[in-house]
Amino acid sequence: MLELKGVGSGYGRLPVLFDIDLTVDQGQMVSVLGSNGAGKSTLLKTILGAIPPSKGEIIFRRQKVSGMPAHKRVGMGIALSPEGRQVFPSLSVRENLVTGAYGVSTPNMKEQFERVYELFPRLKERQNQAAGSLSGGEQQMLAVSRALMSRPRLLLVDELSLGLAPVIAERLYSALRALCDEGLSVIMVEQFHLVAVGFSDKQYVMEKGRFVKVTEQQVKKGEKPAAAAAASGGSGS
Structure with a gap:
């Protein structure tokens, strides 16, 4: 690889x-x-x-x-989940995930949402919540999931x-x-x-x-x- x-x-x-x-x-x-x-x-x-x-x-x-x-x-x-998470605090969980979907078509984006929500169910529960209000662990889940949205x-x-x-x-x-x-x-x-x-x-x-x-x-x-x-x-x- x-x-x-x-x-x-x-x-x-x-x-x-x-x-x-x-x-x-x-x-x-x-x-x-x-x-x-x-x-x-x-x-x-x-x-x-x-x-x-x-x-x-x-x-x-x-x-x-x-x-x-x-x-x-x-x-x-290739995708990167950066040090310090670096989520967009004023955007919702779902909006943060969209920013990571580089080059992903709309049908595939839906599939990626389902994939990361299955991996981290907590993010699905909080998908409309501002990222800045999440706990540290939830923000790390979001940072990793955002990187996964590009299907690396x-x-x-x-x-x-x-x-x-x-x-x-x-x-x-x-x-x-x-x-x-x-x-x-x-x-x-x-x-x-x-x-x-x-x-x-x-x-x-x-x-x-x-x-x-x-x-x-x-x-x-x-x-x-x-x-x-x-x-x-x-x-x-």
């Missing part, structure tokens, strides 16, 4: 990512774990096309997309569990895991969250813009790797 080969990127003259290698197969949930400032969000923005890579290749569904703008990548099937093949999710009770985070992960079982591919970025590890097929750990090699035991314990363990290139655990 997705392959990154030696990808680097950053902001202007400030490099953030270095020699990133990553693969995601169809139906896989892959977690990228790391502390604040490690480069996780930059990685997602680079995959989406919001930040152009300075080097390396990004291949999505067997097509090189490294120089392709974000809107074309969205049209190909690859869903990028930034800090799903941020500010949520563990039981709510687990419910969200369980819903995404069910979608992976239907063929959706998901990349999650999180700070060392054990719920994410439990639902993932593969984990990468990022530090200072590079993937670092850690043991499976370290990942499960949520241990942060020492800077001395950094290694260029990616190695999933």
